[in-house]
Amino acid sequence: MFQDFRQRTTPDEGAARLRALREEMARVGVDAFLVPRADAHQGENVPARDERLAWLTGFTGSAGLAVVTAERAAVFVDGRYRLQVRDQIDLSQFTVMRHPEDKPGELLAETLVKGRKVAFDPWLHTASDVETLTKALEPRGVELAPSPNLVDAVWADQPAPPTGAIVSYPEALAGRSAADKRAAVALDLEAADLSAAVLTLPASIAWLLNVRGSDIARVPVPLAFAILHADGRVDLFTDPSKVAEVDVGSGVRVMPADAFEAALAALEGRVAVDRDSAPYAVSRILNAETVWTRDPCLLPKASKTPAEIAGAEAAHLRDGAAMARFLAWLERTAPEGGLSEIDVVTRLEGFRADTGELRDISFETICGAGPNGAIVHYRVTERSNRQVVPGELLLIDSGGQYLDGTTDITRSVAVGPVPLEARRPFTLVLKGLIAMTRLVWPVGLAGRDLDAIARSALWAAGLDYDHGTGHGIGAYLDVHEGPQGLSRRSAEPLKQGMILSIEPGYYREGAFGIRSENLAHVRAAAVPDGGEREMLGFETLTLAPFDRALIDADLLESGERAWLDAYHARVAAALAPLVDDQTGRWLTRACAPL
C-alpha cells in the first residue's frame, strides 16, 4: 500500500515548538525566520527531514510558508489549502494568510522596522524568491540575511537525509544514451559561452544520467546536485552509498554531497544557474559569473523520444486495463452502498498493483464522493472519509508510476442512479476535452494560446473552472513536469514529444465535482490536402471509457460524437485482450457507440 490516510492534526507540541524556535531566534539575534515547505530541490514531495513546516505548524500541504517573528507567526497557503490549514494548525498560535494575495514580504515590511533582520535558509529559497522578498524589505531598511536553519537547530529528532539507492534507467526505454544527452546539453552550454551548468532539480539529473532514485515518495528521483561541464563531464554530489549498485557512466564523477559547496566555489567562467529552481545559496557560493538561464535539461527532457512515447503507450495500456477492472468493479459494487472513499482508493491501488509493474502511485489519489468532488485538491483522510452514496457522483483522479511511463487519469462517474443535473455540465466538460484533443495548431504556439478551446462550451453556459486545462508529465519522472503546460499562464511553445494532460472540469460547491482527464502527446498533425502550415496536434495516450450514463448526447455535435465513439472503440479493442471476462463484458457495454 502506498497511500496513507492517517489524519495529521494539530500537534500538541505546536506552542512549544514555536517557543523553541523563537528562543533560538533570540539567541542568534534575528527578528524573523522563514520556514517554507521546501527542500533544496524545490520538489512537490520532500523527504521527512525537510517537513519543517509540518513539524512547526502541523500543516501538511504541499506548498506553504511560515513567517515567524517574536510577536507573530503566520502561515501562507494558497487556495487549495484554505480549509485544510485551519484543521491542522493551532489557530491560537498561527494566523492564516492567503497566498498569493497576501505577500510575506509585505507582512514583514509592515511588522518590522528599519534595522531589523529577517533570516532564511539559503538552500530552501530560490534566487527568485529572495529577489521578491528583497524588493519588499529593502525600501524599509529591513535586512534579509542567509542563515543556518534555525528549525534544524531545535528539531531534536529530525530525520536523517534519505539514502535511497540510485539505479540505471534502461537506455531502451530512454531512447537515448546518457552520454549522448550529456554531449548534446554540453554543446548547448558551449554555444552560449557557458563553462558549466548547476543542476539542482532531481528529475533533470535523473534524465541526464539515465538513472532513477528512491529518496522520496511518488517520484522516482535521487535527491542530489550535479554540475554539468561544457565538455560533457558531470560531477554528481550525493551520498556515495546511494550509487553503490549503479554504473553512472564514464565521465561522471560521484562526490559526497558535502563536496558540492567547494566544487561550486571552484568553478570558473560563466556558470548557468536557474533563477526559479536553484537555491539562493548556489549563486552566493559561486566565484564564477552567474548567468541566469533555465535549467538546460528541462526542454530536452520534456520533448520525449520515440522510445519514451512507446513506453508511455505501454504504460497507459497497462494502466487502462487496471482502470477498466476498477471502473467495472465500481459499477458492480458501489450502487449497493457501503463503500467509503478510502475503500475506493485502496481498491484502485490494488488493481494497479495487480499489474505486477506498479512502482508507486504517481500522486496521492483524489477521490471525492458527492460534495467532496467539488474540492479541487481534496485528499481523503480517515477523518474526512465519506461514504460513496448511490445517486451521487464520484470523482477519481489517480495515476501510476511504471518503469516505462507515468500515468495520470481522472474519471467522474455516476454511482447508481444518474443525478440528472450533472449530465449537462459533464457533457460540456467532455466537449472541452474533445475540442482540445482534436485541435490542431501551428508550430510555435504555447498552452496559453490554446487554453480557451477547452472552455468555450462551458463559457457558453455561464460556467468555467478555476484551474489550468493541463500540465506536463514526465517519463517515469514528475507527474507535474515543466516547462510545457496548457493554461493561460504557460508561455512555453509546445513541441513534438511533450506529454500533457487535458483535464477540463466543473465544480458545484456542496454538490459534486466533474473532471475528465486524458494524457496526450504532441505530434505532427496530419492536415487535409491544401494545408500550407506545419501543424501540431495531440495523440491521446489514456485508455479508459467516459461514463456514458452522464453524457447528454443531444449536446454533442456530430463530429464530437464521432470522436467519442471512435475513442471508445479504440479503448475497447486495446483493453479487451488484457482484462478478465467480467470486465470484458462491462467494457463492451461501456464502450458501445452512443
Added chain:
Amino acid sequence: MFQDFRQRTTPDEGAARLRALREEMARVGVDAFLVPRADAHQGENVPARDERLAWLTGFTGSAGLAVVTAERAAVFVDGRYRLQVRDQIDLSQFTVMRHPEDKPGELLAETLVKGRKVAFDPWLHTASDVETLTKALEPRGVELAPSPNLVDAVWADQPAPPTGAIVSYPEALAGRSAADKRAAVALDLEAADLSAAVLTLPASIAWLLNVRGSDIARVPVPLAFAILHADGRVDLFTDPSKVAEVDVGSGVRVMPADAFEAALAALEGRVAVDRDSAPYAVSRILNAETVWTRDPCLLPKASKTPAEIAGAEAAHLRDGAAMARFLAWLERTAPEGGLSEIDVVTRLEGFRADTGELRDISFETICGAGPNGAIVHYRVTERSNRQVVPGELLLIDSGGQYLDGTTDITRSVAVGPVPLEARRPFTLVLKGLIAMTRLVWPVGLAGRDLDAIARSALWAAGLDYDHGTGHGIGAYLDVHEGPQGLSRRSAEPLKQGMILSIEPGYYREGAFGIRSENLAHVRAAAVPDGGEREMLGFETLTLAPFDRALIDADLLESGERAWLDAYHARVAAALAPLVDDQTGRWLTRACAPL
C-alpha cells in the same frame, strides 16, 4: 475626394538630401542620426512637416526608421513594407533592414566604436524606444545624445505645423461631460498620489475635453499637448488660433505650444508619464518625479458610454447602407470588366459621401483585386492599379469617420464567376468570424486568451493568417485604438463598451486574399439558466452581407448557419428602409437564408 492615388517614387533628391544631412551631422559633431517616421504624438498619421523619413528616403509607409551614419544609411521597415520600400527608396544610397528582426541599436553598436555619438530628436522617440537603444549602445561605450532635429536644419521648405480648428464634440454623442471626465481621471491621479499627468496622445486630449480637431488626415484630433492636474484643471498647449471657435470649458487653460516645456519644468510632486507614447523629452524636462504610468485616459476612452455605442450603431447603419449600395453596384458592374481598383475605391468613397455625413474616410482603403488581395496592407496607387477581372476575388477593407462613430469593414467578394478554390477558405474564415462573434467568456480575460477561437477552423485545414484577429476602434477617433485588442499580443482585459474588430483572413500569395471583418462592442452576455459566472460577449455593429456565392454551406454547422441567416435577416431589415429600390432588391437576394 479623400484618397490620393499618386505614386510617390524615389526622389531624385535622395542622394543630395542624404549628403546635406551628413554635412549637418559633421558640422554639429555627431556620428549618427535617427530619422523615425513619427511626430511627437506617435500617431499613425503625421502632418506634412513630420514626414521627415519620406523627405529623406522617399519611403512613405506608416512606420519606419532611418539610421544614418557617415558611411551607412539604413531604413528599417516591418513586413508590411518590404516590397514598397524597395520601390520608393534609392537602393544605391539606403540599405533595407527588417524590423523587428534587425535592431537599429545592434546595427549602431556594430557600426560605431567607443566614444562615438548617436544623436536623436527627443520629441520623436518615446522613453521605451530610448531605453531599448541605450541597452544596445551603452555596453559598447557609444553615447546616445538628444539633439535638435538635424533634418529640420537642412529641410529648406519644411511645411509649417498644421493649424486646424478645434471644435466641440457634442456631449449628447460623448455621453459624458468633459468636466465629469476630468474629475474622474483626476480622482484616479489623486488616488495614486500623482500631482499631474502629461498627455501627449491627441485622442486622449480630444476624449478628455470633448473636442475634435483637423490637423491631420483620417483622424479628427488636434495635435496638442496637455497637462491634467490632480485637481481636475487642464493646461492645453496648442496654437491659440486653433481654439478661436471653441469653448474648452472652465478649468481648461489654453497656452501656446511653446509654453509646454516651461510648464513641464514647473510641475511638482509625482507626475504620470506614459513610457510607451510620451516623447523622451518629457521626462528629461520634468523636475518633478516621473512616474511611468499608462496614459490615464486610455482605458476610460476605450470603454464607450451607452451614448457612444448608440452613436456607433447609427454610424454603422448609415455606413451599412452605403456599403449595400456599393456591393450592389459592384455586383452589377464589375462582372462586365473595365473597372480598376482605383475606380472601386473612388466609387465606394462616393457612396459614403452620398450619406451627407462622411467627415473623412477612416483610413486609406485597401482594395486588392486577385493577387493584390493577398498583400495584407496593399494600398492601390496609379502605378499598381489593377483591373478587376471577372472570375477573381476582390478584397475591400474600408471605413468612414462620421461625427457619431468610426467604421471599419472588410468584405471579400467574387467578381462574376466564383473561383471555386476560394469557397473553402472563405467559409473557414467565416466560421472563425462567427465563432468569435458568438463566443462568451468570463470577465477579466484579454484578447490573447480568446484569439485561438477565430483560428481553429482554419488550423484544422492547415491554414492560418499572420495578423491579429482584431483591434480596438475609437468613437470618431483612431481607427486603431488601444489598449484593447484581439490578438496573441493583447494582454488587456476586455471590458464592457470596448469596440473591437473581428477580422480573420486567409491569403494565398499570387492568387487571392480573403478577409471578413465586422466591428462589435463588448457587452454583458446573456447566459442560460444555471449560468454561474459573469460573462462578456460581442454585439455586432457592422451591417453588410457576406458574399453568399463564396460560402460552402456544407462546411457550416447548424448553429453557424443559424447565426449567419439571423445576421443576414438583421442586415436586410435594418438597411432596406435606407436604400434605393435596386439596392433593396439586391439586398433581399444577398441576405436570403442559405
